[in-house]
Each structure stands twice: as structure tokens, then as C-alpha cells.
Amino acid sequence: MTAQAALATPSSTLDAVALRADFPTLRRMINGHPLVYLDSAATSQKPQVVIDRMSQFYAEEYSTVRRSIHLLSAKATQAYEGARRTVAQLLNAPETRQIVFTKGATEGINLVAHGYGRKFVGEGDEIIISATEHHANIVPWQMLCEEKGAHLRVIPVNDRGELILEAYEKLLTDRTKLVAVGHVSNALGTIHPVEEIIQMAHAQGAPVLVDGAQAAPHMPVDVQALNCDFYVFSGHKACGPTGIGVLYGKAEWLERMNPFLGGGDMIETVTFEKTTYAPIPHKFEAGTPAIAEVIGLGTAIEYLRNIGLEAIAAYEHELLDQATARLASIPGVTIIGTARRKAAIISFTIDGIHPHDIGTLLDQEGVAIRAGHHCAQPVMARYGLPATARASFAFYNLPSEIEALGAAIEKTIAVFAL
Amino acid sequence: MSNKSLYGEQIIYLSKHPKNFRPIENAHCMCEGANPLCGDRVTVYVNVGDDGTLEDVAFQGSGCAICMASASMMTTAVKGKKRAEAERLFDEFHRLVKGELDPARDEHRLGKLTMFENVSHYPVRVKCASLPWHALHNALENKGAASTE
Numbered sequence: 025m026t027a028q029a030a031l032a033t034p035s036s037t038l039d040a041v042a043l044r045a046d047f048p049t050l051r052r053m054i055n056g057h058p059l060v061y062l063d064s065a066a067t068s069q070k071p072q073v074v075i076d077r078m079s080q081f082y083a084e085e086y087s088t089v090r091r092s093i094h095l096l097s098a099k100a101t102q103a104y105e106g107a108r109r110t111v112a113q114l115l116n117a118p119e120t121r122q123i124v125f126t127k128g129a130t131e132g133i134n135l136v137a138h139g140y141g142r143k144f145v146g147e148g149d150e151i152i153i154s155a156t157e158h159h160a161n162i163v164p165w166q167m168l169c170e171e172k173g174a175h176l177r178v179i180p181v182n183d184r185g186e187l188i189l190e191a192y193e194k195l196l197t198d199r200t201k202l203v204a205v206g207h208v209s210n211a212l213g214t215i216h217p218v219e220e221i222i223q224m225a226h227a228q229g230a231p232v233l234v235d236g237a238q239a240a241p242h243m244p245v246d247v248q249a250l251n252c253d254f255y256v257f258s259g260h261k262a263c264g265p266t267g268i269g270v271l272y273g274k275a276e277w278l279e280r281m282n283p284f285l286g287g288g289d290m291i292e293t294v295t296f297e298k299t300t301y302a303p304i305p306h307k308f309e310a311g312t313p314a315i316a317e318v319i320g321l322g323t324a325i326e327y328l329r330n331i332g333l334e335a336i337a338a339y340e341h342e343l344l345d346q347a348t349a350r351l352a353s354i355p356g357v358t359i360i361g362t363a364r365r366k367a368a369i370i371s372f373t374i375d376g377i378h379p380h381d382i383g384t385l386l387d388q389e390g391v392a393i394r395a396g397h398h399c400a401q402p403v404m405a406r407y408g409l410p411a412t413a414r415a416s417f418a419f420y421n422l423p424s425e426i427e428a429l430g431a432a433i434e435k436t437i438a439v440f441a442l
Numbered sequence: 443m444s445n446k447s448l449y450g451e452q453i454i455y456l457s458k459h460p461k462n463f464r465p466i467e468n469a470h471c472m473c474e475g476a477n478p479l480c481g482d483r484v485t486v487y488v489n490v491g492d493d494g495t496l497e498d499v500a501f502q503g504s505g506c507a508i509c510m511a512s513a514s515m516m517t518t519a520v521k522g523k524k525r526a527e528a529e530r531l532f533d534e535f536h537r538l539v540k541g542e543l544d545p546a547r548d549e550h551r552l553g554k555l556t557m558f559e560n561v562s563h564y565p566v567r568v569k570c571a572s573l574p575w576h577a578l579h580n581a582l583e584n585k586g587a588a589s590t591e
Contacts, residue, residue, distance in 0.1 A: 378507060380508075380567070384567060395480070396479060397480075411481045
């Protein structure tokens with residue numbers, strides 16, 4: 025109760041109760057209970073301003089970008105490029121042209137694997153990832169290694185879910201052509217020490233890609249302070265629409281990289297003999313882009329920045345502490361991932377109850393969590409588990425919802441206590 | 443719990459104390475069924491008599507309560523039956539959990555297997571209940587692996 029009382033008083037600068045009113049889905053009833061949405065690490069709910077902005081674009085402003093000279097197209101191009109500026113501000117990118125729109129974090133990583141990897145990685149070279157990666161930051165590198173005869177090296181993780189940097193240091197050699205690590209583990213919640221990881225890689229001359237899918241929506245990210253070479257995230261986890269994401273890259277890399285998809289808009293001139301490519305970022309944006317989604321993402325990021333990423337991180341950390349204490353108080357519940365630096369993601373198991381049964385029984389109480397391997401099978405294997413249940417939090421969650429989660433877990437245990 | 447609950451007492455009991463949970467040494471047929479998305483894994487072993495009777499059916503593995511209870515009930519239900527009867531039960535069971543067979547109105551021979559009727563209200567769990575049956579079917583067809591993905 026003390027944790028709840030502390031949260032009830034405005035120690036944070038964020039009014040979660042008021043912000044919830046912006047999210048229509050959060051007013052829903054599920055199986056006769058108010059929805060308790062604890063699956064934001066999978067995808068976040070959408071505020072009305074994002075839904076309205078996209079509707080307005082389709083209803084009143086719709087046109088293509090960067091092709092036609094009529095007024096609507098000029099306005100659409102302005103809105104589209106305006107969203108690029110908003111993203112650049114979010115990440116503190118030095119230049120707007122360093123922001124490439126992709127379908128999501130997955131495509132951003134694939135773009136780098138293709139555009140950087142196919143050009144700069146050769147036989148016998150090595151790519152370093154970590155043991156906690158999402159499949160999106162494993163498979164593209166495996167595909168590249170297979171194609172090039174390169175090798176994948178993996179930074180091991182300790183029992184708490186922290187990367188072992190001494191082991192990482194030994195993996196770094198002059199064969200290392202890229203380091204690709206998650207900023208925050210989606211399965212364990214660990215905030216990895218990406219600053220150190222990047223410094224160590226750069227000391228060996230290797231560029232670093234950071235998968236920020238679980239970080240960018242939840243904490244301030246400064247790509248210049250990090251000095252990362254690439255940073256990717258997904259719009260749909262950041263209160264934005266599906267099908268849109270962001271790749272930030274250092275201009276010196278983006279300019280030297282191969283294009284990803286060929287087509288319209290990414291070219292300068294085309295003849296049947298030779299094509300010259302458009303300058304960045306357009307070199308990487310072939311075809312008519314996801315215009316409404318980009319504009320919606322811009323609105324989502326403005327919304328998050330108005331709340332303040334510092335305030336979001338602080339508030340979510342309070343939720344994490346409270347939820348960790350609540351779950352740890354239930355006999356039979358084990359939290360998987362106990363790193364000292366964690367984002368508001370809690371993977372857990374319950375003795376004798378499969379995570380899918382936990383997921384279904386919690387859903388009957390209106391509590392939405394993820395159950396499964398979280399697209400991170402190697403992490404699950406590391407901890408000897410086929411799956412876990414995962415509760416993940418956002419700034420629109422309330423202390424009372426943590427209590428609902430705790431009560432639903434206790435009820436689940438009671439159902440199985442035959 | 444509502445009357446559409448997935449977890450009847452019998453299902454929870456069987457998930458914790460499954461019947462025929464053992465390997466069969468040198469089984470005539472066996473198949474490992476896997477549900478890659480959730481990690482359910484069930485190996486079904488079958489010995490078939492000369493007249494096509496399933497003389498012994500057993501399983502091993504790990505998975506959710508629905509999968510474990512379903513595997514247990516399946517082994518009990520098909521043991522001693524002819525292969526064709528077992529396949530017919532699989533068909534009826536599959537239709538039951540998909541909501542295409544109403545045990546109160548439609549003709550069936552499911553017996554106690556109707557305890558899985560409420561799975562039909564949980565579409566994402568259909569594959570949990572049907573995984574052992576797919577494994578049995580593939581074991582009888584002499585296929586090495588089954589998947590519900």
C-alpha cells in the first residue's frame with residue numbers, strides 16, 4: 025500500500041489519469057472487466073489525436089508526396105517532411121536527412137543488413153549481437169552471415185539479464201564489422217549499457233546499430249550523445265500507427281551504403297544503361313511511402329514529447345518498482361530478468377502453470393499480457409524456459425492496474441490449486 | 443468462473459496428473475508434435491495390432507494445461523479402438539474445438555472429450571487442444587513431426 029500511496033501523490037510530473045482519457049481503447053470492457061492493458065511492449069494503444077490526424081489527412085488533405093506539383097501534393101509533402109523533422113528532434117539527430125522512414129524496426133535492421141552488410145561485410149568477418157536480442161536483430165544478421173561466409177558472435181548474459189561486457193571485450197577484434205544490440209531487452213526489460221558498448225566497438229573501428237524498439241517510446245534517446253551509427257524503432261510501439269518505423273543513420277554511412285529497395289522516388293536519373301540514386305534519405309525510400317502513417321507517427325511523437333520523455337521514464341520506473349514488489353510478494357511467482365537497470369517490462373513464471381494458461385486466465389479478468397517466447401527464443405533457452413508471461417507498462421497505466429494484475433495472478437493460482 | 447470457462451476441474455486435474463504419460467519402448471509409430479509459437483511439445487507413441495487396433499497409446503512432453511489434458515484424454519479415448527475410429531474421433535474433436543460441432547445437437551461419439559467444448563470460445567487455444575491429435579494422426583501416417591502452425 026505504501027508504494028501505491030506514494031504513486032497516488034503526484035511525485036511524478038505526469039497525470040496518468042488525465043492522459044488515459046486520450047486513449048479510446050482504454051475505456052473498453054473485456055470479459056466484463058475494465059481493460060487492464062499491460063502489453064505495450066508488443067504494441068501501444070493509440071491516442072485520439074493520432075487517429076484524428078490520420079482521418080483528417082485522408083478526408084481533407086490526401087495526396088501523394090514528392091511527385092506532383094499541385095497544391096495538395098505540396099501540402100502533403102510538407103506534412104510528411106515535417107514528421108521527419110519531429111523524429112529528428114526526438115532522437116536529437118544532427119540532420120533531418122539522417123532519418124529514413126521504414127515499415128518498422130525490423131525493416132530498419134534489414135535495411136542496414138542489406139545496405140551496409142552486403143557492401144562492407146565479407147568472408148571471415150564477424151558481426152556481434154547479444155544473447156537477449158529479439159529475432160528481428162538476429163535473423164537478418166544470420167542471413168547476411170550465411171550469404172557472405174561471415175560469423176555471428178554473441179555477447180553472453182548473466183543470470184540477472186545483464187550483458188557480460190568482459191566477454192564482449194574479448195569478442196571485439198579487427199574482424200568485427202558491426203555490433204548490433206538492443207537498447208532495452210523486450211523479453212527481460214534490461215536496459216543495456218549501450219554507451220559503453222558503442223565506445224568499445226568504436227575503439228575497434230566497428231560501427232554499432234542499436235535496436236531501440238523498446239527504448240525510444242519510453243525514455244529520452246540522444247543519438248549524438250550515444251554516438252551510435254544506426255538507431256531503429258517502430259512507430260506502433262510509440263503510440264503511432266502500424267506499418268511505419270524509423271532508421272537513424274550517420275550520414276557518412278547512409279551515403280556510402282547500397283540502396284535497399286529499387287523503384288520510384290529513390291532515383292536521381294534512370295536510363296536503361298544506368299541509374300543514379302537520390303540523395304539520402306530518399307535513396308532508401310523507394311515507392312510511394314506510407315504517407316498517412318508517417319504523418320500519424322509525427323503526431324504521436326509530438327504527443328509523447330509534450331508529455332516529456334523524462335517524465336514518462338520516471339513515471340514508468342515507479343510503476344516498475346511497484347509491480348516488481350507486488351509480483352514478488354506472491355508465492356510461486358518468479359520474475360525472470362532482475363537487472364539493476366530495467367525498463368517497465370516484467371517477465372514472470374508461476375510454478376506449475378504454463379504461461380498460456382496464465383494469459384487466458386488473466387484475460388478473463390480483463391488483464392491483457394503477453395505469453396510466449398516474445399520472439400526471443402534464444403533468451404528463453406538461456407533461462408531454460410519454453411515461454412514466460414510478460415506484463416509491460418506505459419505512461420497510461422495506473423497503480424490500481426498493478427493491483428488488478430496481482431489479484432488476477434492470485435486468482436489464477438487459486439484456480440490451479442486443485 | 444463463467445460457464446464458458448476453459449478450465450474445468452477435470453481439465454486442470456488431468457493437466458497435473460495426465461494418464462498414459464510415459465514413453466513406449468520401440469513403439470510402432472511415434473511423432474513429435476510442436477507448437478513453435480507457444481513452445482508446446484508432445485511426443486505421441488502408438489502400438490498398432492495386426493487387426494489395426496491401437497493397442498497402446500502414450501505420450502510425453504510439456505505444454506499448457508489444455509494441451510496436457512487433451513493429450514491425456516486422447517490416449518484414453520483411442521486406446522483399444524481401430525485406427526479408422528480414432529481418425530473419426532479426431533475429426534469430431536477438431537470440429538468440437540472449432541465450434542463446428544454442437545455436442546448437444548449433433549451426433550457424435552466424443553463421450554468425455556466434450557469437456558473441451560469451451561475451447562471453441564477461445565480461438566487462440568484451439569491449437570493447444572488439437573496438437574496431440576495432430577501428432578497421433580501423423581504418427582499413424584508415419585510422419586516424423588506435426589505442427590499446429
